[in-house]
Amino acid sequence: MHHAIQAERLVKTYGKVRALDGLSFEVPTGTIFGLLGPNGAGKSTAVRILTTLSRPDDGTATVAGLDVMRSQDQVRLAIGCVTQKISVDPATTGRENLVLHGALYGLPRRDLRRRTDELLARFGLAEAADRPARTYSGGMQRKLDVAMGLIHRPRVLFLDEPTTGLDPEARAALWAEIAGLAADEGLTILLTTHYLEEADRLAATLAIVDRGRVVAAGSPDALKNELRGDAIVADLAGTESLAEAERALGRVPGAREVTVSGRRLRARVDDGAAAVPLVLAALDAAGVRVGAITVARPSLDDVYLRHTGRTFEEEAA
Numbered sequence: 635m636h637h638a639i640q641a642e643r644l645v646k647t648y649g650k651v652r653a654l655d656g657l658s659f660e661v662p663t664g665t666i667f668g669l670l671g672p673n674g675a676g677k678s679t680a681v682r683i684l685t686t687l688s689r690p691d692d693g694t695a696t697v698a699g700l701d702v703m704r705s706q707d708q709v710r711l712a713i714g715c716v717t718q719k720i721s722v723d724p725a726t727t728g729r730e731n732l733v734l735h736g737a738l739y740g741l742p743r744r745d746l747r748r749r750t751d752e753l754l755a756r757f758g759l760a761e762a763a764d765r766p767a768r769t770y771s772g773g774m775q776r777k778l779d780v781a782m783g784l785i786h787r788p789r790v791l792f793l794d795e796p797t798t799g800l801d802p803e804a805r806a807a808l809w810a811e812i813a814g815l816a817a818d819e820g821l822t823i824l825l826t827t828h829y830l831e832e833a834d835r836l837a838a839t840l841a842i843v844d845r846g847r848v849v850a851a852g853s854p855d856a857l858k859n860e861l862r863g864d865a866i867v868a869d870l871a872g873t874e875s876l877a878e879a880e881r882a883l884g885r886v887p888g889a890r891e892v893t894v895s896g897r898r899l900r901a902r903v904d905d906g907a908a909a910v911p912l913v914l915a916a917l918d919a920a921g922v923r924v925g926a927i928t929v930a931r932p933s934l935d936d937v938y939l940r941h942t943g944r945t946f947e948e949e950a951a
């Protein structure tokens with residue numbers, strides 16, 4: 635199976651609100667996919683349809699090769715869902731939370747015990763396993779939540795805004811766990827997020843959703859590369875003529891939009907990393923000494939702006 639998730643022209647309306655307006659995307663098996671968009675873009679609606687909790691008005695979708703409308707029960711066994719609402723019972727220990735959740739899937743006792751130990755170890759919760767979950771930090775509770783979603787060994791895991799509300803350290807720790815799950819266990823993961831950095835770090839491919847449609851899709855790098863051009867910034871160390879430095883930079887093949895401010899030179903180039911040695915050589919040949927040189931790649935925020943006409947940060951606010 636090449637694609638673990640396929641959504642085709644999904645439409646869902648709530649009264650006059652067109653929550654999904656022909657949403658299509660696909661997720662290669664064993665990869666992490668990010669569904670990125672501001673509040674109200676339609677991410678949760680899409681996830682509800684893919685996890686069989688809601689039916690589309692139009693369009694089709696398959697998950698793990700199964701039609702989400704025709705094979706609901708099989709889809710439910712093939713997927714794990716971690717929603718924004720924590721499903722951990724705070725009065726119960728981490729281990730018991732896992733066991734109770736596994737019992738819902740009818741896992742045999744021995745297998746369930748083995749799987750529970752495996753997941754507690756995997757998420758670094760073995761030592762805390764027999765403490766009530768209410769004594770856990772927010773990050774630990776979220777890990778337990780993800781572990782519960784994996785108890786029945788699903789092939790596809792849905793994570794709805796997994797790191798919302800976590801502090802930066804706990805967020806980074808959970809990112810590492812999520813990345814490891816796809817890499818080690820061949821799990822396909824769909825995560826929704828409104829953190830650009832989260833999608834950028836984790837997702838092999840992503841789709842930017844705007845008003846119920848995918849406006850751009852691809853790998854974070856491919857999307858950024860479409861913007862054609864890194865910024866290259868050189869800070870001059872000496873007191874050489876800026877005009878000379880500017881002319882030298884202008885002679886580097888592919889360098890454009892060359893500007894000077896203070897002792898700082900900027901230019902746009904197609905491939906920043908490849909241009910650095912050329913820029914340094916050109917400036918050196920002109921007798922210009924460089925103190926520092928940096929390359930800034932276009933960000934996902936630039937990509938979002940390009941495709942929606944609005945900045946992501948503005949939208950989130």
Ligand SMILES: Nc1ncnc2c1ncn2[C@@H]1O[C@H](COP(=O)(O)OP(=O)(O)OP(=O)(O)O)[C@@H](O)[C@H]1O
Pocket residue numbers: 648651652653671672673674675676677678679680828
């Ligand atoms: N049950 C519902 N009844 C009415 N309108 C709804 C319902 N669910 C979603 N909507 C509307 O559909 C649109 C898409 O909502 P959805 O929750 O899918 O967006 P989202 O991208 O997941 O946003 P969030 O990040 O806030 O969850 C919004 O305008 C929302 O108000």
